[in-house]
Amino acid sequence: MARFKKGKKSGQASISTASLPDIIFMLLFFFMVTTVMREVTLIVKVKPPEASEVQRLEKKALVSYIYIGVPVKANLFGTKPRIQLNDQFARVSDIAAFVTSERQARDEADRRFITNSLKVDQDISMGIVTDVKQELRKAGAFRINYSTRKVEKLNFGKLL
Amino acid sequence: MPRPIQEINAGSMADIAFLLLIFFLVTTTMDVDSGIGRRLPPPLTGDEKPPDINERNIFTVLINNRDRLFVEGRPGDIRTLRQQTKEFLSNPRNTEDLPEMIMKTIPELGAVRVPKNAVISLKNDRGTSYKMYIAVQNELTAAVTELRNELALEKFGRRFSELTLEAQIEAIQSAIPIPISEAEPVDIGGE
Numbered sequence: 074m075a076r077f078k079k080g081k082k083s084g085q086a087s088i089s090t091a092s093l094p095d096i097i098f099m100l101l102f103f104f105m106v107t108t109v110m111r112e113v114t115l116i117v118k119v120k121p122p123e124a125s126e127v128q129r130l131e132k133k134a135l136v137s138y139i140y141i142g143v144p145v146k147a148n149l150f151g152t153k154p155r156i157q158l159n160d161q162f163a164r165v166s167d168i169a170a171f172v173t174s175e176r177q178a179r180d181e182a183d184r185r186f187i188t189n190s191l192k193v194d195q196d197i198s199m200g201i202v203t204d205v206k207q208e209l210r211k212a213g214a215f216r217i218n219y220s221t222r223k224v225e226k227l228n229f230g231k232l233l
Numbered sequence: 234m235p236r237p238i239q240e241i242n243a244g245s246m247a248d249i250a251f252l253l254l255i256f257f258l259v260t261t262t263m264d265v266d267s268g269i270g271r272r273l274p275p276p277l278t279g280d281e282k283p284p285d286i287n288e289r290n291i292f293t294v295l296i297n298n299r300d301r302l303f304v305e306g307r308p309g310d311i312r313t314l315r316q317q318t319k320e321f322l323s324n325p326r327n328t329e330d331l332p333e334m335i336m337k338t339i340p341e342l343g344a345v346r347v348p349k350n351a352v353i354s355l356k357n358d359r360g361t362s363y364k365m366y367i368a369v370q371n372e373l374t375a376a377v378t379e380l381r382n383e384l385a386l387e388k389f390g391r392r393f394s395e396l397t398l399e400a401q402i403e404a405i406q407s408a409i410p411i412p413i414s415e416a417e418p419v420d421i422g423g424e
Contacts, residue, residue, distance in 0.1 A: 090247065094246035094247045094250045097247055097250035097254060098250050100254055101250060101253050101254045104257050104261065105257055108257070108261035121268075122364045122367040122368070123367075124268075124269055124367055124368075124370075124371040125371060125375065126269065126371050126374040126375045126378055127268055127269060128267060128270050129266070130267060130268065133266070136266065188270070190266060190268065193363050194363070195362075195363055195364040195367075196362065196363070196364065197362070198298075198359065198360050198361060198362055198363070199357050199358065199359055199360070199361040199362070199363060200359035200360065202363060202366075203418045206273060207276075207418065209273060210273045210274065210275065210276045211276050214273075215272050215273045215274075215275070216270070216273075217270070217271050217272075218266075218268040218269065218270045218271070219268050219271065219367055219370065220266060220267075220268040221267065221269060221371075227368060227371060227372075229312050229368070231364075
């Protein structure tokens, strides 16, 4: 028996902290699985309008985003509303190519369920939005979602 | 006597993991995206005939480039739009200028009184503000939601959003669809 006693016994047994990293790693993995990476850096200003009758967008992997707003760097790019696709400015004619590339990135079975989320700034006029919608129709992307902020009740005073 | 094996201090491992954790917390978003869902119609091919819909079955909503509403040929107000839409879609007093109502048998619901073919026609200008457009879409959706809630309360004793059975949800949806049709865009007022 005495063979196993090696070294001298310490005075006080400390609690082992070796499992602490494991616990933190578990937390880390939990967050990695439940969250999504911030998709793009916005180069247009987007403050979505308010609405009360909203639906949640299920299946984030099947959503592709189209941002429309005034450029953040207005002194460089002007104050005219622009479209942002992925990480760069785009023209209305680029929408069709964007829709195709978004389709190609998805599984064949899921392609019908792609939703195009229009993240549009509230102070923009409908002209550019209408152009984008027409272009989406031509490209065969019919499911769209107007991104909004949820409020309990719409404040009509702000509109008039 | 062999030396005791030196143990690697694992205490700093937790710090590294914490750093990674914080990095992920900062770079990811947890907010759920929400919005008003719509389906765009397929593009026109050019040889369609305009559908033959009776005037009483169409509810026209126009928004001009100064965000003024024109509802059913009269100047309208966003505050009363919801009530007007509800009245149009339900035609409570069976009046002649609101849509024709029929009794339709729907599984799960039985016979319900629904409009035969009511359409809300929404038309906006290129100069209409997006905020106003969404507000109008919101009010039109709200009218449909309220009607769905009323029907769901009557038939199942619950609000529409609280229904859990797929068959019940589908039944209500088919009884009261969202009949919004957007006109082909025209440019009248400019931006």
